Every structure is written in C-alpha cells, then in structure tokens.
Amino acid sequence: MGESSNIRVGIDLVRISAIAESLASFGDRFLHRVFTEAEVTYCMSAPMLVSSRLAVRFAAKEATRKALRLDGVGWRDIEVVRQPDGACDIELHGATMAKCGAGRLALSMSHEGDHATAVVIADRNRQ
Amino acid sequence: MSENAAKIRTVLKEHARLNRDADTLSDDSDLYQAGMTSHASVNVMLALEGEFDIEFPDHMLKRSVFESVGAIVSAIDELTEGR
Numbered sequence: 001m002g003e004s005s006n007i008r009v010g011i012d013l014v015r016i017s018a019i020a021e022s023l024a025s026f027g028d029r030f031l032h033r034v035f036t037e038a039e040v041t042y043c044m045s046a047p048m049l050v051s052s053r054l055a056v057r058f059a060a061k062e063a064t065r066k067a068l069r070l071d072g073v074g075w076r077d078i079e080v081v082r083q084p085d086g087a088c089d090i091e092l093h094g095a096t097m098a099k100c101g102a103g104r105l106a107l108s109m110s111h112e113g114d115h116a117t118a119v120v121i122a123d124r125n126r127q
Numbered sequence: 128m129s130e131n132a133a134k135i136r137t138v139l140k141e142h143a144r145l146n147r148d149a150d151t152l153s154d155d156s157d158l159y160q161a162g163m164t165s166h167a168s169v170n171v172m173l174a175l176e177g178e179f180d181i182e183f184p185d186h187m188l189k190r191s192v193f194e195s196v197g198a199i200v201s202a203i204d205e206l207t208e209g210r
Contacts, residue, residue: 014166018144022166026173034133034169062165074185075169 006124010018010066012059013117019058020051034058034075042082055116056080058111063120064105069103080107090120135180135199139163142170153198159190168193175199181206 014081019103022030031040035057043053061078064070074094081091091104110117128136131153139149139158146162163171171193176182181203183192192202 012165013189022170022173025170029173029176030169045201058166065165071191072186072189074188077185 002012008067008069008122008124010063010068010120011117012062012066013115014055014062015061016051016055016111016114016116019055023051023054034061036076036079039080052069052111052116056111056118059116059118060088060090060107060109067105067120067122080109128187129200131203132196135175135196135203137179138171138174139196142174143167152196152199155195157194159194162194175203179203179207
C-alpha cells in the first residue's frame with residue numbers, strides 16, 4: 001500500500017438548530033452521552049454560542065468516525081480538545097484509541113448561519 | 128407487528144427525521160436511505176433508551192444497529208432479555 005493510501009479524510013455537516021432541538025428534547029442526557037465534561041464546560045461557557053459550539057464538535061466526532069471508519073465506539077471517546085491559542089485537535093480515548101491506529105489527526109471546524117461543519121484528515125503514516 | 132416494533136416506529140416518527148412515514152417502511156428498510164442522519168440516529172438512540180429504560184453500550188453504537196426497524200428490535204430484545 002502506497003503512502004497516500006494511509007491518508008484518510010472525513011467530513012460532516014450538521015444543522016445547528018437540530019443540535020439545539022436535541023438539547024431541548026434530551027437535555028443533559030444528550031450533553032453527557034455525546035460530549036466530555038471538558039467539551040460541555042467550554043461549550044456552555046458562552047450562552048449565545050452553545051448550540052454552534054456543540055454542533056461543530058458533533059460534526060468533528062462524526063468526521064473522525066468517517067476518516068477512521070470507526071463503528072461501535074462511544075461519542076465521548078472522540079474528543080475535541082481546545083489548545084491555548086484556540087486551535088482545536090482531536091483526542092481519542094479508551095477502546096477507540098486502542099483499536100484504530102489513527103496516526104496523526106488534523107481537524108478543521110467552521111460554522112455559518114444554521115450550519116456547522118468539520119473536516120478531519122488522518123495520516124496513518126505518522127504517529 | 129410486535130409491541131416493541133410499534134414503539135420503535137413511534138420513536139422513529141418523532142426523532143429520525145425520515146423523508147417518509149415510518150409506517151410505510153418494512154422491517155428491513157434502510158433508515159439511512161430513508162433520510163436518517165447520524166445526528167438523528169443519536170436522537171433515536173436517546174429516545175429508545177428513554178422508551179425502553181435501557182442504555183446502549185458503546186460497542187452497540189454501530190450504524191448496523193440502527194439501520195432498520197428489524198435491527199433495532201433485535202438490539203432491544205438483546206438489551207431487555209430476561210426482564
């Protein structure tokens with residue numbers, strides 16, 4: 001297998017209003033089933049941005065699942081970690097980390113209007 | 128239709144954001160092909176957990192577990208076995 005075949009990409013697009021509806025319908029169950037404590041704390045820290053912050057993070061988790069072709073893993077095993085400079089990275093935990101040989105992951109997220117999106121590139125040539 | 132299947136169709140109607148009526152789907156119709164997104168499947172999962180008082184373990188958070196009414200019935204039967 002050539003080097004390029006170890007490069008994988010995943011993308012996801014989420015409606016921010018749909019995430020707001022999940023929050024309204026399921027409240028803490030949605031929050032704490034899908035997001036880690038650190039993600040929840042950060043997203044809830046700006047009341048006007050809660051849904052959009054959650055939405056880009058949900059998109060990032062789904063984009064990671066697609067890039068790594070993950071199935072049967074917990075949503076909280078894929079975490080968006082915010083660096084001091086505001087950049088965000090993907091951190092894998094638990095069984096997900098162990099079983100997928102992710103290599104280096106690169107993340108980009110964005111939101112505009114009612115849409116949030118994320119792209120993840122997995123370079124499985126580099127650890 | 129089993130009682131569980133009926134409950135599942137009700138949950139799907141409310142949360143799966145399908146592009147057609149859940150009652151028109153057969154037990155093995157592909158719910159993703161019928162419009163359910165991965166985010167909607169999370170809503171379906173949470174609603175099923177509330178409806179049946181269960182929790183899907185991480186290893187069951189698979190696309191295949193939520194891809195049809197029949198697949199969901201099997202998963203719920205597995206999780207409520209012995210009750």
